[in-house]
Amino acid sequence: MSVVLDAKVPDGPIAEKWDNHKFSVKLVNPANKRRFKILVVGTGLAGASAAASLAELGYEVEAFTFHDSPRRAHSIAAQGGINAAKNYRNDGDSVYRLFYDTVKGGDYRSREANVYRLADVSLNIIDQCAAQGVPFAREYGGLLANRSFGGAQVSRTFYARGQTGQQLLLGAYQAMAAQIAAGGVTLNNRADVLDIVVKDGEACGIIVRDLLTGEVRAHSGHAVVLATGGYGNVYYLSTNAMNCNVTAAWRAHRRGATFANPCYTQIHPTCIPASDEFQSKLTLMSESLRNDGRIWVPRNMDESRAAADVPGADRYYFLEEKYPAFGNLVPRDVASRNAKTVVDQGLGVGPLRNGVYLDFADVIARDGESVVREKYGNLFDMYERITGEDPYRSPMRIYPATHYTMGGLWVDYNLMTNVPGLYALGECNFSDHGANRLGASALMQGLADGYFVLPYTIGDYLAPKLGSAPVPVDDPAFTAAVAEVDDRTRGWLAVRGTRSVDYYHRELGKIVWEYCGMARNRTGLEKALTEIPALREEFRANVKVLGSADTTNQSLEQVNRVDDFMEMAELKVRDALHREESCGGHFREEHQTPEGEALRDDENFAYVAAWDWQGPDRPQELVKEPLEFENVKLTQRSYK
Amino acid sequence: MSAGNGSGSGAGSAGNGHQATLRLRLRIWRQAGPDEPGAFLDVDAHDIPEDCSFLEMLDIVNERLIEHDVEPITFAHDCREGICGTCGVMINGRPHGPEKATATCQLHMRKFRDGDQIVIEPFRAASFPVVKDLMVDRRAFDRIIESGGFISAPTGTAPDANEIPVPKDVADFAMDAAACIGCGACVAACPNSAAQLFTAAKLGHLNVLPQGQPERWRRAEAMVETMESFFGSCTNHGECTEACPKEISLDFIAVLNRDYLKAKVKNRRLASQA
Numbered sequence: 001m002s003v004v005l006d007a008k009v010p011d012g013p014i015a016e017k018w019d020n021h022k023f024s025v026k027l028v029n030p031a032n033k034r035r036f037k038i039l040v041v042g043t044g045l046a047g048a049s050a051a052a053s054l055a056e057l058g059y060e061v062e063a064f065t066f067h068d069s070p071r072r073a074h075s076i077a078a079q080g081g082i083n084a085a086k087n088y089r090n091d092g093d094s095v096y097r098l099f100y101d102t103v104k105g106g107d108y109r110s111r112e113a114n115v116y117r118l119a120d121v122s123l124n125i126i127d128q129c130a131a132q133g134v135p136f137a138r139e140y141g142g143l144l145a146n147r148s149f150g151g152a153q154v155s156r157t158f159y160a161r162g163q164t165g166q167q168l169l170l171g172a173y174q175a176m177a178a179q180i181a182a183g184g185v186t187l188n189n190r191a192d193v194l195d196i197v198v199k200d201g202e203a204c205g206i207i208v209r210d211l212l213t214g215e216v217r218a219h220s221g222h223a224v225v226l227a228t229g230g231y232g233n234v235y236y237l238s239t240n241a242m243n244c245n246v247t248a249a250w251r252a253h254r255r256g257a258t259f260a261n262p263c264y265t266q267i268h269p270t271c272i273p274a275s276d277e278f279q280s281k282l283t284l285m286s287e288s289l290r291n292d293g294r295i296w297v298p299r300n301m302d303e304s305r306a307a308a309d310v311p312g313a314d315r316y317y318f319l320e321e322k323y324p325a326f327g328n329l330v331p332r333d334v335a336s337r338n339a340k341t342v343v344d345q346g347l348g349v350g351p352l353r354n355g356v357y358l359d360f361a362d363v364i365a366r367d368g369e370s371v372v373r374e375k376y377g378n379l380f381d382m383y384e385r386i387t388g389e390d391p392y393r394s395p396m397r398i399y400p401a402t403h404y405t406m407g408g409l410w411v412d413y414n415l416m417t418n419v420p421g422l423y424a425l426g427e428c429n430f431s432d433h434g435a436n437r438l439g440a441s442a443l444m445q446g447l448a449d450g451y452f453v454l455p456y457t458i459g460d461y462l463a464p465k466l467g468s469a470p471v472p473v474d475d476p477a478f479t480a481a482v483a484e485v486d487d488r489t490r491g492w493l494a495v496r497g498t499r500s501v502d503y504y505h506r507e508l509g510k511i512v513w514e515y516c517g518m519a520r521n522r523t524g525l526e527k528a529l530t531e532i533p534a535l536r537e538e539f540r541a542n543v544k545v546l547g548s549a550d551t552t553n554q555s556l557e558q559v560n561r562v563d564d565f566m567e568m569a570e571l572k573v574r575d576a577l578h579r580e581e582s583c584g585g586h587f588r589e590e591h592q593t594p595e596g597e598a599l600r601d602d603e604n605f606a607y608v609a610a611w612d613w614q615g616p617d618r619p620q621e622l623v624k625e626p627l628e629f630e631n632v633k634l635t636q637r638s639y640k
Numbered sequence: 641m642s643a644g645n646g647s648g649s650g651a652g653s654a655g656n657g658h659q660a661t662l663r664l665r666l667r668i669w670r671q672a673g674p675d676e677p678g679a680f681l682d683v684d685a686h687d688i689p690e691d692c693s694f695l696e697m698l699d700i701v702n703e704r705l706i707e708h709d710v711e712p713i714t715f716a717h718d719c720r721e722g723i724c725g726t727c728g729v730m731i732n733g734r735p736h737g738p739e740k741a742t743a744t745c746q747l748h749m750r751k752f753r754d755g756d757q758i759v760i761e762p763f764r765a766a767s768f769p770v771v772k773d774l775m776v777d778r779r780a781f782d783r784i785i786e787s788g789g790f791i792s793a794p795t796g797t798a799p800d801a802n803e804i805p806v807p808k809d810v811a812d813f814a815m816d817a818a819a820c821i822g823c824g825a826c827v828a829a830c831p832n833s834a835a836q837l838f839t840a841a842k843l844g845h846l847n848v849l850p851q852g853q854p855e856r857w858r859r860a861e862a863m864v865e866t867m868e869s870f871f872g873s874c875t876n877h878g879e880c881t882e883a884c885p886k887e888i889s890l891d892f893i894a895v896l897n898r899d900y901l902k903a904k905v906k907n908r909r910l911a912s913q914a
Contacts, residue, residue, distance in 0.1 A: 053795040068716070069782050071822055072724045088802065124798070131798035133791045133851045135815040142805025160815060166723055167818060174790035181786040189779070212771060241719040275691040276659060278700055281720045351659065385742065388691065388750050451795045500706045502699070547711040551673055552772040554714055555706075 003258060003612045005625045008412040009113040014631050015096075018117045021413070022456055026463035033058035036462050037470055039206055039221040040064065041193045041248050043176065044073030045169055045443060046426025047227030049450030052175035055184030057455055062219060063176065063185055066192045066211060066243065066557075071173045074229060074241040075446060078165025079286050081149055081157035082129075082443040084122040089146055093154040095119045101152065102441060103632045105331075106406070106434020107584035107600065109261070111608070112631055113413060114431045121452040122444050126158055128451055132171040136160050150287060150332075150439025157440045162286060162378060168443055172450070188219075194485045194560060196224060196252045196422065197477050203255075203422035204471040205478060206248075207485045211557060214550040216486045218478040220470040222462055223421045225454065226252060227446075230405035230427040232265065234565045234572065235517070236509025238402035239271060239284045245561035246568050249409050249428055257417040258610035258623055260430035261407035262568065263576035266437055266585045267518050268403035269335035272386055272396075273355035282401040283386060286379055287439060290328045290335070292372070293358040293396070295319050297347040307349070307357055307395050318342055326639040333436060333518075333585055333598070334639060336400035340518045343399070355397035364392065400518060404442060406433040406585065407575075410610040410625070414457035415449060418610075421461060425449040430608065435584025490549045492559045497542030501558045504539040508562070508569055511535065516573050521589040525577040532573065536566040571611055571620060578622065581605045593636070602634055662688045662749055665757040666701065668713055674769050674777075680759075681713075690750040694737065695720060695727060697749055698760075714773040722746040722885060725821030728828070729774045730761040735825035735883040743823060743885040763828035767835075767870045778824045780870040781838060788862035789842040791851050804850050817844035819886045826880035826888075832872035836893050837880040839867045844892035847899055857903040857910075864900045 010021040028036065036059050040051040043065040051063040067073065085098040098119035103110055130136060130144070136158050137145040149157040160167040179185040188208065195207035197218065205220035231246040232238040253259045270289055271282045296317045298310055318338055320327045328335075339356050348354050364372050369392055373380070380391045387397070409417050409424035411431055416423050426446040433441065471477065511531050515524035539562070547553045582591040582598035583605070591599045606627045611620035663686040671678030688697050695717050702712035718726040722743040729744055731737030737747045752758065760774065768776040806814075820841035827835050843860060846852040852859070874893065881890045 049795075056794040067718070067726070068778060069822065071782075072718055072726050074719060074724070077719050077721060077723050086801070124796075126801045127798040128793065128795060130801035130804070131791070131793035131851055133814070133846050133849050135811050135818050135845065135849070136801075138806055138808045138811040140808050142807050142811075143802045160818075163723070163819065166821075167815075170818065174785060175793070175795075177782065177786040178790045178792060187782075241724060243718050276689045278689065278692050278696050280693075280696050280699055283721050382746075385739075385746055386693075386748065388748065455795065500703055502703065544706060546706060546709065552714055552775065555712060 002621065003418055003623050005258065005410060005418055005610055005623055006412060007111060007625055008414060009111070010413065014112060014116045017113050018120055025457060025460040028459045028463050028466070030058055032466055034060055035466065036060065036223070037062065037221040038223050038225060038458070039219055040225045040227065041206060042073070042227035042229065042428070043067070043070035043173070044075035044227060044229060044426065045165075045172055045446030046428070046450045047225070048073070048169070048172035048176045049447050050225055050227060050425060050454050051185050052172060052179050053451050053455045054458070055179035055182075061179070061185045062188065062221065064188045064191045064193055064206070064208060066190060068189055070176060070187065070189070071170060073169060074244050075169045075443070076166045077241065078443055079162045079284070080288075081147065081159035081164045081440040082125070082168065082447075083149070083156050083438070083440045084126040084158060084444065085119055085156060086123060086126060088144060089155045091154045093156050095123070097154065098122060098156065100632055102432070102438055103434065105436055105438040107436050107598070107637070108434065108602065108606065108629065108632070108634050109264070109583055109627065110432055110434030111627060112629060117453065118432050118445055118448050121448045124452055125444060125447045129168060129171050129447070132175060134160060134167045134171045152438070165443055168447065172447070192557060193228075193248045194251065194489070195481050196248070196255050197481050198255045198419060199471050199475065199477040202420045205473070207481045209485065209489065212552055214548070214553070216482050216489070218473040218482050220473050220478065222465055222470055223423065223458060225423045225425060226409065226428050227425040227450065228428045230408065231262070231565070231568055232402045232405050234508070234569050235402045235513050236506050237274060237279060237282050237513070239268060239282055240402070242281060245564070247561050247564045249424070250564040250568050252409060252417065252419070252422060254613050255419065256613065257419045257422055257424075258410040258612050259408070259571060259620075260410040260608050260610040261435070261575065262572040262611070263516065263579060263586050264406035264435050264584065265402055266332065266404040266406060267336040267400045269332055269339060269400045270358065270398045271401035272383065273350060273399040274352065275387070283382070284401070284403065285383060285396070285398065287332070289358060289376060289379060289396075292363040292375070293328065293360050294362060295328050295335075295339070295356055295358055297342045297349060297356050301346040307359070308361065316342070316347065323639050330639045333587065337518050337587060339398075339400055350397045355399040357395040358398045359395035360391060361395070404437055406430065406435060406437055410608065414460060415454055416457070416461065423454060423458065425454060435586055489556060489560065492543065492545045492556060493547075493549060495541065495543055495545065497544045499542055500544055501555050501562055504535065504543060505558070505562045505565070507535055508532070508566060512569050512572070516576050519587045519589050520576050522577065525573050528573045529570065529577070532566065532570045539563070539566060574619065575609055575611065579605060579609065597637065600636070660690045661686070662690055662752060662754045662756075664688060664752065665755070667757065667759045668774070669761040670713065670773050671770050673772060678770070688749055690748070692749055693720065693745060694731070694747040694749065695745050714771070714775050716775045717745060720745040723821060725823040728763055728823045728825055730763060730828060732759050735763060735828040736885055741885055741887050743821070763824055765824075765827045765833035767833065768824060768827060776824070778822070781822055781824065781835070783870065784835065784839055784863055784866050785842065787866035788855070788859035789846065791846055792855060793851070806850060810848055814845045814849050817841045817888065817892050820888050821886055823885060825883040825885060827871065829879040829883035830872065831877060831879065832875060834874040835867050835871040836874040836896060837884065837888055837890075839863055840892035840896035841888050843899060844895045847895065856899065857906045860896070860899040860903040861907055864896065
């Protein structure tokens with residue numbers, strides 16, 4: 001019984017698909033919307049915007065977050081900005097150009113129709129957020145300011161200082177708060193979703209563990225929406241928040257939702273390197289620093305002089321030498337891989353020799369310290385706070401880190417997974433960024449899905465269900481799932497092993513980073529496929545979780561998540577092994593051009609790899625959704 | 641108790657002999673639950689790398705406690721880059737510790753000296769009950785936002801974003817206020833446990849914008865009165881702004897006071913016209 005994936009892409013020219021679709025989907029009468037209950041899991045940009053918008057329409061919404069407040073979701077940490085094809089700068093931008101750039105940036109591994117819609121509704125997002133009072137940067141005339149971001153040739157990025165994600169999230173959170181006060185949304189905080197309940201092939205509810213009391217309970221609804229973010233913490237060290245996890249998405253996968261393109265991960269080139277073994281997370285420094293900073297390492301691996309004393313001839317400006325046209329501004333994946341290459345060659349800098357220099361001496365000499373301070377002052381301060389080094393005097397040290405995951409639950413054009421009634425929004429799904437995400441596009445996608453896509457498409461599924469009650473929570477499907485979650489959680493306390501949850505998470509991260517990080521090859525991936533199951537086995541037999549299951553217990557929260565990462569990591573590696581090409585964030589060393597660039601194989605790999613769960617003892621089955629490009633011409637990227 | 645020698649633990653020996661480390665005497669508040677009595681645990685924390693953050697120091701302590709079969713210390717944390725507002729403890733009596741404009745997660749151990757004693761407690765305020773150890777419940781903040789901390793603009797109703805110009809200085813002023821991360825340090829620092837700075841940051845953000853005008857007076861009255869139902873009164877000590885990791889200015893409390901006073905008059909007049 002193989003799964004068949006139908007993307008349900010509407011007919012017609014690309015620019016008319018969404019309008020046609022909105023007309024053809026079934027509607028739920030305004031007076032009947034309150035008769036449908038929708039469970040929204042996750043309250044970041046995608047979840048909060050969906051919860052607010054669905055409640056405004058009249059649906060009964062229940063929202064779930066494991067945080068103490070929806071405002072803590074990791075969307076809050078996005079710095080740079082949000083793209084929209086407003087063409088306010090009169091510089092030639094259009095919906096079609098944003099669409100084209102996004103498909104190309106994704107290295108031709110995304111679904112055209114979804115991306116076009118994303119570019120289309122980007123216009124509405126900015127309007128919506130401005131109306132909510134998001135304090136976007138303004139020009140003196142009071143109109144919105146823009147900047148160019150991530151190598152785009154037009155200025156289409158809207159921003160709120162370096163805190164765009166924070167301000168957009170607060171906008172969505174506040175819209176949801178208004179609906180909480182009005183009774184349209186019921187919020188469950190400190191509620192960890194540990195399973196998805198499927199009955200007769202349709203999603204009908206979730207199993208939640210209360211993180212304060214440990215109580216495991218069932219929630220039932222007509223539809224379940226997952227907006228639970230990405231899986232970057234499979235690497236342990238990443239720029240993700242500590243509690244970001246794959247659990248809800250993974251549990252949905254185990255209940256039948258296919259997981260697409262898990263090997264696609266974005267590595268961000270400008271993060272602060274780890275300082276010691278106890279490092280818990282990595283901090284991103286804005287990409288804008290590459291506009292003025294020059295990246296180099298000493299030519300000699302025995303170099304002992306301070307950076308400033310190394311003469312020009314002994315410095316290796318590797319990006320400028322290899323890519324004279326783009327220099328330090330090559331795309332994220334190219335910059336990251338080249339940093340890894342020089343560090344692997346033993347040329348790394350810093351006490352652990354795990355970074356490269358990002359040097360501002362030239363721009364300070366040219367423009368003066370005050371100009372640099374005005375442009376980057378807050379970033380320089382942040383760097384100094386974390387490292388204790390003054391980047392005005394000595395160069396910054398940077399190294400790539402995991403930042404975003406393009407893969408996720410497979411969804412159709414309606415954002416529904418292959419399990420009817422189960423939706424996936426934002427970073428949690430796979431649909432819009434292909435194999436690589438462009439800067440300032442994550443915020444755009446999260447809000448597009450929540451504000452402007454799901455509220456239209458969910459009615460199509462719900463309308464025929466009018467008059468049916470949600471499955472009662474005393475149904476055997478629910479009671480069995482509650483018992484399963486409770487047993488699994490309590491089971492960890494009985495292991496009484498010798499090593500902590502964090503230890504195993506860190507060990508897993510090392511394997512995945514080493515063999516399935518910035519560059520992958522068959523030998524390494526095969527090695528990971530033996531090491532991960534061995535580690536998982538040891539973890540399950542030897543992890544030590546103290547305390548009780550009936551109170552707040554952070555180790556117990558983490559152990560379920562790490563367990564799911566252990567399984568997810570294996571699928572990620574298998575996906576990377578099967579994809580015998582290089583594309584975007586997936587670089588297979590066997591598949592590169594003579595210049596060392598990613599070499600796609602469009603003939604054999606222009607498809608979405610969706611993996612179907614076959615049970616705990618059998619590997620997932622690969623299901624392909626072919627990608628057809630009717631509007632965008634496939635080309636090889638070149639930055640020479 | 642001793643926190644062990646760290647050897648043999650997974651996170652134990654970093655193998656970086658050259659890295660400077662600290663030995664600290666920690667007094668950490670432990671409390672099993674909201675209604676349980678609490679007490680300080682003394683921990684001899686040695687070999688703490690000075691480049692690690694305050695929360696990473698607690699991670700190391702926890703790893704060593706686990707090794708000794710002692711339940712690790714519960715503390716709230718998430719992004720560890722000073723923006724989510726989840727973390728926050730009292731460090732030697734100060735919310736977020738000694739460094740100005742710095743959340744607990746961004747405080748690094750090099751700010752301390754070898755041999756220092758560090759007293760670590762949860763934020764103390766009646767409206768922030770302790771959940772466990774160093775973790776408190778700050779949901780009262782959400783109640784304040786729900787009472788009016790928003791601009792009603794249902795999805796789909798917005799005019800073009802450039803239809804309503806916002807003078808740059810007004811947008812900048814609003815952004816200064818909107819930078820609040822909702823950590824609760826202001827409440828913890830206040831001798832009255834007042835939440836004026838938190839509430840004023842949201843009012844200062846929304847009430848100055850053109851988009852925020854239609855609901856301005858309703859918002860001011862509702863938010864201030866919800867705040868007062870949970871928190872103490874402001875007597876202008878100014879401790880809040882000193883403790884604020886985002887340096888939200890006291891000026892916003894002046895905006896709050898002005899708008900609340902005006903709102904009481906205006907809302908009454910509007911009501912009498914109805």
